[in-house]
Amino acid sequence: MGSKWRKMKLALGLNLCVFVPRTLEDSPSLPDCDSTERFSDAALLSPAHWGSSRPSTPTPSSHGLIFSKSGSKSSKTCSICLTKLKQGGGLAIFTAECSHSFHFHCVVSNVKYGNQICPVCRAQWKEIPVQGPNLDPSPGRASVGPAGWNQNNALMTVVRRLPPPRRDLSRRLIVPLCQAPEPGVFDDDESLGNQTICAESSCNKNSADGDSTKIIQMKTYPEISAAPKSKSYDDFTVLVHLKAAAASVTRQNCAGNQASLPQFSRAPRAPVDLVTVLDISGSMAGTKLALLKRAMGFVIQNLSSSDRLSVIAFSSTARRLFPLRRMTDTGRQQALQAVNSLVANGGTNIAEGLRKGAKIMEDRREKNAVSSIILLSDGQDTYTVSGSGVNQPQPNYQLLLPLSMHAKDESGFQIPVHSFGFGADHDASSMHSISEISGGTFSFIETEAVIQDAFAQCIGGLLSVVVQELQVAIECIHPKIHLGSLKAGSYPSRLMVGGRTGFIDVGDLYADEERDFLVSVSVPVEPSSNSTPLLKVRCVYRDPITKQTTTLESDEVRIERPEMGGEPGVISVEVDRQCNRLQAAEAMAQARIAAEQGDLSGAVAILEKCRMALSQTVSAKSHDRLCVALDAELKEMQERMASRHVYEASGRAYILSGLSSHSWQRATARGDSTDSSSLVQSYQTPSMLEMLTRSQATYLGSPSAQRLVQPLLSCRSQPKPR
Incomplete structure (x- = not known):
């Protein structure tokens, strides 16, 4: 009976990614956990604490808790680097006015961006250390500490010598598994191997045969179908509508080596390089961290052997748990063990976590077709930017992103960071800024229970990319027509000199994903013709599997020009619908500005005025779903x-997640649910919905629950309601 109980615990630990304590049957020599020392997350991620007891390969017995045999003797620990405080050896100690002690070089690193808050008790410091120049005239004799700070410095002294508080640091030690010391360069990514996802010859054939296998479908809609000859327009709107094909349609005859993948849909797809940057600060302790581990377990189990994953855990510092590794059976097991080993403690250093995540992407030797970073945090970065308030300047959130994530890569498209703000205490403004700068989305997770669903929806999209480096070009045809504006949300757009040509950089599209852009043009009087050619649209994109670049051109956009007494043109519901969406998004942005300035009543009035205006539109009167x-x-x-x-x-996080969704026209998690009836989920794709339903089915705890997903698969062939 005892053996069966042990096996059941082990199975639960693998499937749910949670801690499974050992029993006496598992380890007869288990020491008393109350007499041991438990370190925080960053300490566990440090090679100094791994020791020789770390198993070189994963074993079933290594899934339980592993305790150290150290005594209960208290020790003084720097709460920033989480290593022991020792006098001498070139490492000066700084004791703050709140009585907490740190290595001097750690404090200098911590306050160099203006942070004056104690990472232990959150007290506001009035005195902070400043590192001066190196006064040692002897070249080559400078002593450098572990953080790279010069130790032979006249100012590297103890500024205050208040007695440190007596604190009981007796905690259990959990030894992380399957880790190695971090190298200086992250070029140790696992090789991609021989990926036989799709035979290029058959893919090329399918992409060229018939409309049913086109990767992108393009349509254009003028705001009215006809305009009188004698009338001119300064702001005539044309809608450009794009839709990516379903994954099962784009390469229906392609065969891939995916028989072993834990997926319902086996359509060939582009493999992914994914880096998750996870907050394991003290505020994540308890249920939050347990549910985060469960969510990461779901992500790990749903990646294929062609996908690669790396995990960054950050609190006061950041640590890479393992390099980019293919999610084979062994890779999944090791990834689950690494995530399982996490404990929550310390501060919140988002910037350091992102720097390390960016470095993994920059240093990798090989690249999968799709690359993305997922960031989750429930707090505010107190190491790089200072908090904002009524009497404080707006923080520079760009400091949270390394410079490499502001610029585009060699292909012209940057690696997006999809950020997830968790709970009521996270900094929604910073998380939204991170995603906006990098080209990702911002999701607001209001309650703990939907972490996994939010991650599932995100990877459902990332695992279905069918178009990359998409660029839309708009060119005027009539010699007297000029482009007025390109309303493309957050997508980069530009008008060329003369206003005859414009470009929109769209980037990646998921399977079944749609994009709508409004183009404003001037329409002249047309006395001598019965129609006016306005413009032509051209799309250039790359297939992520075949690497082929394809150009797709639309037919000319024309409007009829009847005589003055002719029939009036029919108003396009499609154009009106998208005008309403942009008008609502603009009202949200204005309301947020008013709310940030303290004028909540003014913000509510802005939203109410927009609601009244939308109710009078053509699409609203026809009970359009989007309206x-x-x-x-x-x-x-x-x-x-x-x-x-x-x-x-x-409120702030809810509005920002909505703005992110509208500006990128991509689904985000919102509030306390991922209910498909909400507006933000109007951008959901079948692949996202399939992964979301799969996530929700896992809560039922029975393999038979997966049958709930099967009715969903039929929606792939049905058009999305508009």
Whole structure:
């Protein structure tokens, strides 16, 4: 009976990615956990604490808790680097006015961006150390500490010598598994191997045969179908609509080596390099960390052997748990063990976590077709930017991103960071800025229970990329027509000199994903012709599997020009719908500005005015689904501005996640659910919905629950309601 119980615990530990304590049967020599010392997350991630007891290969017995045999003697530890404080050896000690002690070089690194908050008790410091120049005239004799700071420095002294507090540091030690010391360069990524996802010859044939196998479908809609000859327009709107084909359609005859993948859909797809940057600060302790581990377990189990994953854990410092590794059976097991070993403690250093994540992407020797970073945090970065308030300047959130993530890579498209703000205490403004700068989305996870669903929706998209480096070019045809504006949300757009040509850089598209852009043009009087050619649209994109570049051109966009007494043109519901979406997004942005300035009543009035305007439009009167959802979203935002407390707790994050979704036209997690009836999920694709349903089915705890996913697969062949 005891053996069966041990096996069941082991199975639960693998499937749910949670800690499974050992029993006396597992380890008869288990020491008393109360007499041992437990270190925080960053200490566990440091090679100094691994020791020789770390197993070289994963074994079933290594899934339980592993305790150290150290005694209960208290020790003084620097709460920044989490190594022991020792006098001498060239390492000076700084004791702050709150009585907490740190290595001098750690404090200097911690405060160099203006942070004056104690990482232990959060007290505001009035005196901070400053590192001066090196006063040692002897070249080559400078002593350098582990953080790279010069130790032979006249200012490297103890500024204050208040007695440190007596603290009981008796904790259990959990030894992380399957890790190696971090190299200086992260070029140790696992080789991609021989990926036989799709035979190029058959793919090329399919992509060229018939409309049913085109990767992108393009349509254009003028705002009205006809305009009188004698009338001119300064701001005539044309809608450019793009839709990526379903993954199962683009290469339906391609065969791949995916028989062993744990997936419902076996359509060939582009493999992914994914780096997850996870907050394991002290505020993540308990249920939050347990559910984060479960969510990461779901991600790991749903990646294929062609996908590669690396995990960064950060608190006061950041540590790479393992290099980019293919998610084979062995890779999954080792990744689950590494995530299982995490414990929560310390501060929140988002910038350091992102720097390390960017470095993994920069240093890798090989690259999969799709690359992305997922960031989750429930707190505010106190190491790089200072908090904002009524009497404080707006923080520079760009400091949270390394410079390499501001610039585009050699192909012209940057690696997106999809950020997830967790709970009421996270810094929604910084997380939104990170995603906006990098080209990713920002999701607001209001309650703990939906972490896994939020991750599932995100990877459902990342695992279905069918178009890359998509660029849309708009060119005027009529010699008297000029482009006025390109309304493309957050996508980079530009008008060329003379206003005759414009470009929109779209980047990646997931399977079944849609994009709508509004182009404003001037239309002249046309006395001598019965029609006016306006413009032509051209798309250039790359297939992530075949690496082929394809150009697709639309037909000419024309409007009829009847005589003055002719029939009026029909108003396009498609154009009106997208105008409403942009109008609602603009109202959200304006309301947020008013709310940040303390004018909540003004913000509510802005949203109410937009709701009234939308209700009078053609698409709203026809009960258009998008317009109904827009109204519901604006009303929800009004309710989340009922008071300053409500706005700070959820209103700001709710609005920012909505703005992120609208500006990129991509689904984000929102509030306390991923209910497909909400507006933000109007951008959900079948692949996202499939992965989301799969995630929700795992909660039922039975393999038979996976049958719930099967009815969903039929929606792949059905058009999305508009």
